[in-house]
Amino acid sequence: MQLKKSNPPYITHGDSTRSMMFNVILVLLMLYGMAIFFYGPRALVLGGVGAFSAVMTEWLINFLFRRIKPKIHDLSPWVTGLLIPLMLPATVPFRVPVVAAIFGISVAKLPFGGTGHNVFNPAAAGYAFAVTSFSSDIIFRYPQPLTMIPVWNTSGVSLYPGASFSMSIGGVPGTGIVYTALGNTPGPMGATHILVLLAGLVFLMSRRTIRWQIPVSFLATTTLIGFIFRRIPVTRLYSAAYENMTGLLLFGAIFMLGDPVTTPKRSWAKVAYAVVTAIIVMVFRHVGKVQESFTFALLLMNATVWGFDMGLEHIAKLVRRRKYESVADTKVS
């Protein structure tokens, strides 16, 4: 067997890194369409600002350090730049996605070697930096859906806490389960459209851009934990549904947790990784102080991917060895 040395993402089918990124961008554009419908053209401007900042940062740093030839057609910074505004409210000042994108690319991605080498998800790192850097009034207060937000001056727009905040203080989200599923609830401008997100998940899994093991195991675990440990006074089924539909959980499970570069390589390692991440996310939700703790849990788990790879590789070796030994024993006897 000929072994080839290459960098992640390890693709074993007909696609390329570029086509995978293109698939993700397609789904993100669907979400931007929804955001424009709910909040007006400001959503698109925010996306453009985020994408431009990410692409220019990547290009500039590559150009300055001359490590690799700067490539505009590398779509990964576009994905990072488009992801970040979708996790923020539609009224967020333009400087927030700019700073988050610059941080994500210049600190979490390029110092580790760029596309395929990054240990941490750049979008998650950028968002976490924005959360720690800017006041919670900017990051965690959202406009009412179907409000046309002016592109430049957003000071007159009324802002409300999101469903995550309601759940964190033990309250049931006021909009009800149907409106929450339809995205007609205050929240991050790309993370509330549950049905669109689920359609995007199916599309990305069918295109094998993300492997089914990670989102399915993750969502199954969060559902189970939401079912058993209720934070709000509703039935167990509703509790599980609300846990999955509020905040960045579903959005993150699709676009950040499933990132092929920052996930383990083996299928069983992916399952274990997703299950442990889900447990940590739910622990953070139950005992943490930050409303959107998903990205922090994800960054914590990103640092342990090598452990899952090594541990599961070791177990796989042991299993293989047992199998060969049992075959040899059968032949001898």
Place this chain on the structure above:
Amino acid sequence: MNLSQIRRYRRRNRTLPRMVANNPLLIMGLDFPFVVVGATGLKNAVAFSVEMLFIHLFTMIVAYLIAPKLKIWQRVFATTIVSTVVMVFSRELVLMLIPDIENYAGMYLYLMALNGVTLFQANFLSKEAKLPKVMVSAMLNIVVFALTMTVVSVIREYLGTGTLWGIPVPSFARMEGVRAPFFGFILMGMLIALGRFINRKLTGFAIIDNMRRESTAAAEQPQG
């Protein structure tokens, strides 16, 4: 390969690599707590640098004097006592310069007595070390410490609060997270990378310079 050019080049540029690439602060990670947690404002940087100047210089002189006479475990006690005594006096000087510094620097003002660069260098000082060399090395360490503290502090104070030395200046965005220790780690990592980059470039230039001279000399040599 004739390495004389490289040696000459490095001798000429010895100060910069010693300050940047061979420095215990940037390479061994000593004194990280002061940079990562303490360096959140220009006032802190000045206070820590003034303390470092006195503590490091006096402790190294004492270490030079006692190095041939005491064993290492005895030196640990002696240098710690000396650095603590010097810290008490230098703290008074710092308080005269910046009266409200204790509000900003807190306990790190006192912890400078146990800073890693001073204790490491003082305790592991060679018995054969010469005083001028010890003093030059100590001064270089102090300069690098002060420079690092200033760079990190200015960036964090400007981005974090939009001020410099407590005076408001026009800023693009105020980011409270920049003052958190994690950003100190990131900045420190970037400074270390910059130090390595400068060192690599210096060595690279020397090699290219040397190769160019060799090829020119070979071309000028009469054939046959």
